[in-house]
Amino acid sequence: xxxxxxxxxxxxxxxxxxxxxxxxxxxxxxxxxxxxxxxxxxxxxxxxxxxxxxxxxxxxxxxxxxxxxxxxxxxxxxxxxxxxxxxxxxxxxxxxxxxxxxxxxxxxxxxxxxxxxxxxxxxxxxxxxxxxxxxxxxxxxxxxxxxxxxxxxxxxxxxxxxxxxxxxxxxxxxxxxxxxxxxxxxxxxxxxxxxxxxxxxxxxxxxxxxxxxxxxxxxxxxxxxxxxxxxxxxxxxxxxxxxxxxxxxxxxxxxxxxxxxxxxxxxxxxxxxxxxxxxxxxxxxxxxxxxxxxxxxxxxxxxxxxxxxxxxxxxxxxxxxxxxxxxxxxxxxxxxxxxxxxxxxxxxxxxxxxxxxxxxxxxxxxxxxxxxxxxxxxxxxxxxxxxxxxxxxxxxxxxxxxxxxxxxxxxxxxx
Numbered sequence: 001x002x003x004x005x006x007x008x009x010x011x012x013x014x015x016x017x018x019x020x021x022x023x024x025x026x027x028x029x030x031x032x033x034x035x036x037x038x039x040x041x042x043x044x045x046x047x048x049x050x051x052x053x054x055x056x057x058x059x060x061x062x063x064x065x066x067x068x069x070x071x072x073x074x075x076x077x078x079x080x081x082x083x084x085x086x087x088x089x090x091x092x093x094x095x096x097x098x099x100x101x102x103x104x105x106x107x108x109x110x111x112x113x114x115x116x117x118x119x120x121x122x123x124x125x126x127x128x129x130x131x132x133x134x135x136x137x138x139x140x141x142x143x144x145x146x147x148x149x150x151x152x153x154x155x156x157x158x159x160x161x162x163x164x165x166x167x168x169x170x171x172x173x174x175x176x177x178x179x180x181x182x183x184x185x186x187x188x189x190x191x192x193x194x195x196x197x198x199x200x201x202x203x204x205x206x207x208x209x210x211x212x213x214x215x216x217x218x219x220x221x222x223x224x225x226x227x228x229x230x231x232x233x234x235x236x237x238x239x240x241x242x243x244x245x246x247x248x249x250x251x252x253x254x255x256x257x258x259x260x261x262x263x264x265x266x267x268x269x270x271x272x273x274x275x276x277x278x279x280x281x282x283x284x285x286x287x288x289x290x291x292x293x294x295x296x297x298x299x300x301x302x303x304x305x306x307x308x309x310x311x312x313x314x315x316x317x318x319x320x321x322x323x324x325x326x327x328x329x330x331x332x333x334x335x336x337x338x339x340x341x342x343x344x345x346x347x348x349x350x351x352x353x354x355x356x357x358x359x360x361x362x363x364x365x366x367x368x369x370x371x372x373x374x375x376x377x378x379x380x381x382x383x384x385x386x387x388x389x390x391x392x393x394x395x396x397x398x399x400x401x402x403x404x405x406x407x408x409x410x411x412x413x414x415x
Contacts, residue, residue, distance in 0.1 A: 007302040007319040015111035016285055016292035017410065018121070019052035020277035020380030021211045025368040026241045028270040031234050032213065033131035036071040037372070038080050039228050040274035041127030042218055045085035047211040048276040049123075054288065056086030059278075060119025062093035063110045065102035066372040068154065070132035081125050084218045084226065100337060101301065101398045101406035102126055103275065103375020108299040108408060110279040120284040126377075127274035128370035130155060161402055164306040168401055169258035169267070171309045172340035176261045178308065179346045183261040186341040187251040190266035190365050193338060194246040197362025201243055205361055205388065209380055212238040242269040242368050266341035271368030275376035294383040294394075294410040298323045301406045310343025312405020313397035314350040320395060320407040331357070332391030332415075335378040337398035338363035347399075361385060374398065379408055386412035 023040055026032040049056050062082030078093035098105040103126035110122035133155035159168045200206045214236045217227035254263040300319035304312045313336045334357050336344050378396040386394050392415035397407035
């Protein structure tokens with residue numbers, strides 16, 4: 001068991017999720033494949049500011065997260081997102097990296113700055129282009145001999161942890177063995193993820209958090225214009241592209257990807273997308289007459305053995321509950337990022353979770369997992385689900401490559 005002394009736990013006294021949106025999550029090499037993650041982040045940031053009806057001039061800091069070096073200006077990702085979203089030039093911005101937990105870490109750092117009274121409102125953005133992960137060669141700057149040019153696929157190589165000599169998929173297979181999770185159970189879980197996501201799409205729930213992406217130019221005084229250019233014949237991208245009917249019968253016929261229970265059908269979809277949220281203080285919300293989506297109560301980040309990194313949400317959830325003085329029975333809805341079906345099921349078994357409370361609108365197997373954006377998406381979806389269902393407490397969580405877990409506890413103030 002992970003105790004709070006072993007974890008990085010924060011209890012927030014005055015931090016509220018004011019609003020949040022995301023772009024559609026679009027399959028790898030799809031309609032968003034040529035768009036820089038910075039521009040996707042700008043789009044989401046401008047949209048959440050507009051939706052919340054606040055002045056970008058009130059934003060005290062920008063916190064952004066993105067994993068891959070997916071454009072040549074990647075070094076200035078948070079700065080450009082903030083500036084092109086209208087945040088005053090004098091306000092700072094910084095980049096967060098906690099791999100699959102990046103989006104939750106973005107919101108945790110934003111909430112920390114607000115709760116400590118350092119800013120009245122913070123902009124948090126996660127953006128990722130999996131399609132634009134580079135083909136890279138790290139040593140060629142030092143020269144190479146004839147016949148020794150060796151470029152590698154960054155996205156593929158980055159999914160291998162040399163510390164434990166395992167791929168991320170292998171870590172899910174290790175958990176499947178440890179918790180005796182059969183292939184059928186993983187495929188049934190994937191079928192459920194697709195079915196729940198289809199229902200959430202068809203009943204309009206997902207549309208409530210999605211802002212369509214169109215050809216658009218971002219113009220800010222004093223800066224060169226930049227923007228989004230979609231492929232020819234694509235005028236607008238409005239829905240998640242990976243959500244589809246996927247029956248157990250179809251899923252069960254797919255070939256194993258890592259020699260065990262995991263396949264392309266029961267693992268997270270590789271997609272491009274961005275998500276943004278505003279975190280504000282209670283005094284700011286009251287002064288502006290706003291109604292927040294949720295209160296951010298606590299966060300926790302923990303370490304776990306790298307070869308079973310997918311179990312990370314379990315100790316992270318325990319740690320955040322201990323920090324807040326709650327029990328698992330108090331929690332009405334839980335989001336665990338579906339990096340791999342077996343990994344989520346291992347967390348279910350470890351915690352004794354009620355699966356009816358888990359990922360009730362589908363998860364990353366159906367919707368997709370753009371690394372830096374996922375945690376923001378999880379938290380915004382969770383807040384909206386608590387509002388929809390009239391429930392009080394929810395936890396968003398994710399496993400993290402290298403052996404970590406992260407979780408965030410939020411409260412619906414109207415429950």
